[in-house]
Amino acid sequence: MQFFQDSFFSAFLLIRSLDPDLLNVVAVSLKVSTLSTLIASLMGIPLGFTISTTDFRGKRAVITFLNTLLALPTVVIGLFVYMFISRRGMLGELGLLYTQEAIVIGQVILIVPIVTTFTISAIHRLDRRYRQTAKTLGADRIQVALVLLREARFGIMSAVVASFGRVISEIGISMMLGGNAKGFTRTMTTAMALEYDRGEFVLAVALGLILMSISLFVNVMLNTIQGRAIS
Amino acid sequence: MLYEIRGLKKIYNGRTVLDLPELSFEKGKIYGLLGPNGSGKTTLLSILGFLNTPSAGDLFYNGRRVSFTEKFLLPFRKEVVVVDQHPILFSTTVYKNVEFGLKVRQVPKSRRPGIIEASLERVGMRDFMHARGGELSGGENQRVAIARALACSPTVMLFDEPTASVDVNHQIVIEEIIRNLHSLEGISILLSTHNLSQAAKLVHERIYLFEGRASAFTHENIYHGPLVNQGGRRYCLVQEKYPFPVNRVEDGPVKISIDPASIEIRKVENAAGKSEEWLHGRINQLTLERDRVRILVDVGVPLNIILDAEAYAAMNLSIGESVRIRCPEKAVAVI
Numbered sequence: 001m002q003f004f005q006d007s008f009f010s011a012f013l014l015i016r017s018l019d020p021d022l023l024n025v026v027a028v029s030l031k032v033s034t035l036s037t038l039i040a041s042l043m044g045i046p047l048g049f050t051i052s053t054t055d056f057r058g059k060r061a062v063i064t065f066l067n068t069l070l071a072l073p074t075v076v077i078g079l080f081v082y083m084f085i086s087r088r089g090m091l092g093e094l095g096l097l098y099t100q101e102a103i104v105i106g107q108v109i110l111i112v113p114i115v116t117t118f119t120i121s122a123i124h125r126l127d128r129r130y131r132q133t134a135k136t137l138g139a140d141r142i143q144v145a146l147v148l149l150r151e152a153r154f155g156i157m158s159a160v161v162a163s164f165g166r167v168i169s170e171i172g173i174s175m176m177l178g179g180n181a182k183g184f185t186r187t188m189t190t191a192m193a194l195e196y197d198r199g200e201f202v203l204a205v206a207l208g209l210i211l212m213s214i215s216l217f218v219n220v221m222l223n224t225i226q227g228r229a230i231s
Numbered sequence: 232m233l234y235e236i237r238g239l240k241k242i243y244n245g246r247t248v249l250d251l252p253e254l255s256f257e258k259g260k261i262y263g264l265l266g267p268n269g270s271g272k273t274t275l276l277s278i279l280g281f282l283n284t285p286s287a288g289d290l291f292y293n294g295r296r297v298s299f300t301e302k303f304l305l306p307f308r309k310e311v312v313v314v315d316q317h318p319i320l321f322s323t324t325v326y327k328n329v330e331f332g333l334k335v336r337q338v339p340k341s342r343r344p345g346i347i348e349a350s351l352e353r354v355g356m357r358d359f360m361h362a363r364g365g366e367l368s369g370g371e372n373q374r375v376a377i378a379r380a381l382a383c384s385p386t387v388m389l390f391d392e393p394t395a396s397v398d399v400n401h402q403i404v405i406e407e408i409i410r411n412l413h414s415l416e417g418i419s420i421l422l423s424t425h426n427l428s429q430a431a432k433l434v435h436e437r438i439y440l441f442e443g444r445a446s447a448f449t450h451e452n453i454y455h456g457p458l459v460n461q462g463g464r465r466y467c468l469v470q471e472k473y474p475f476p477v478n479r480v481e482d483g484p485v486k487i488s489i490d491p492a493s494i495e496i497r498k499v500e501n502a503a504g505k506s507e508e509w510l511h512g513r514i515n516q517l518t519l520e521r522d523r524v525r526i527l528v529d530v531g532v533p534l535n536i537i538l539d540a541e542a543y544a545a546m547n548l549s550i551g552e553s554v555r556i557r558c559p560e561k562a563v564a565v566i
Binding site for chain 2 (some may be wrong): 129130134136138
């Protein structure tokens with residue numbers, strides 16, 4: 001119990017002192033997670049919208065495939081991306097391995113299915129009368145799409161927030177593609193794993209507290225958004 | 232001619248829900264599409280509003296053959312607006328809802344407030360300009376939806392059961408708004424309703440739809456029951472109690488429609504003839520429909536009877552009064 005209390009106390013002191021190493025790890029984490037969420041949103045929202053508003057052969061199969069991707073383990077994504085960007089891989093010449101860009105690529109692959117399926121679900125839940133009303137009032141295809149996106153905005157925002165929560169807390173991709181290089185690709189989760197291996201718990205606990213605070217913030221945001229969507 | 236329909240069909244999952252060989256609508260009139268639920272009224276309105284594609288046949292709008300492609304329909308949709316039975320407002324203010332049609336028509340921002348206020352004023356909802364859609368009642372919702380459509384300056388407005396989901400007060404207000412849209416704005420109007428009394432008050436021309444087809448028959452007083460023999464005659468026995476004579480020899484359950492204008496009604500003391508031919512009932516409602524009176528009689532089942540104003544005045548009937556009614560065989564059609 002004493003060990004537990006000491007670790008927490010030291011971790012609080014570390015956070016309060018704004019330790020540069022700690023801040024750097026947090027900054028790298030936030031940077032790659034924000035960037036991957038942004039890119040995944042730019043890809044997943046239009047993709048989800050197109051799938052949900054277009055009738056085509058195999059639509060059901062595409063949705064099933066996307067739902068399957070939701071359960072894809074991060075280490076599998078890490079492994080596949082590694083095979084592409086390692087020196088012997090197709091994209092080896094780009095020198096992406098063990099960079100923040102590599103982490104972003106892996107994380108985008110991880111969360112594009114989340115953003116897409118959430119968007120499909122948000123658009124599907126919309127009352128069909130929104131589309132009919134926009135059409136009868138003279139809206140063209142793009143204006144109708146904007147109406148639907150606006151009406152589904154809370155569902156889509158939930159998708160983005162949930163995706164951010166997924167990438168900020170993942171470790172497999174960051175470890176395998178980032179390499180956990182101090183000051184460059186060390187994220188909160190990889191740093192925590194490293195400190196644990198070394199038996200140094202103060203930084204690990206401090207990062208854990210920050211990660212939990214971010215998760216709490218993300219969940220509060222998600223609940224607020226969902227609450228607004230219901231009311 | 233505003234609309235001309237030739238061989239129009241709509242088929243859903245192999246079932247023909249609309250089959251109209253020929254039908255036309257003139258400009259500048261109020262048309263009423265009448266018929267029971269599932270008769271194809273909403274489907275027809277959505278096709279006429281260019282929101283639904285027919286499975287076969289041709290539709291002509293203002294003499295032009297309509298090609299049901301998005302690009303071709305867009306300019307037509309800017310002239311024709313459909314107001315849904317349960318209209319939905321976008322999740323923003325009433326003002327922004329009414330502004331939507333102006334935005335898509337690229338009306339300059341400086342002109343929009345005047346148009347929006349005038350449209351809301353026309354339906355008596357100007358005070359609700361800054362309210363949000365979700366804060367309104369069903370009737371208010373319907374009125375805002377009309378204002379939103381009106382702001383688009385349409386030449387044709389299509390109403391799907393405009394008063395089906397509102398209370399009596401709003402019903403009267405909405406009927407007045409529709410009447411004014413026609414008389415003051417010169418808008419051609421098509422409205423679907425199963426309220427015959429509303430149709431009688433509001434519309435110039437009536438089109439009856441039954442099971443997707445235009446029908447010369449009104450299809451009022453629809454009942455179903457088995458065919459039975461009584462005293463050498465055939466009757467449809469409604470609710471196992473009320474016999475209506477039919478001219479049909481086959482057995483089995485049938486659906487019948489009784490022409491309200493052909494039903495005989497007498498005060499109790501004046502009902503001559505065989506007593507079994509007469510059903511006893513009580514008057515529940517009297518409605519003036521221009522030059523005739525609709526009488527709703529409860530004979531165990533609700534029965535609509537229509538009398539011309541003179542015949543009604545001569546009989547001096549009143550609500551609550553006991554009456555006897557008789558349906559001659561010619562008034563009953565098997566459908």
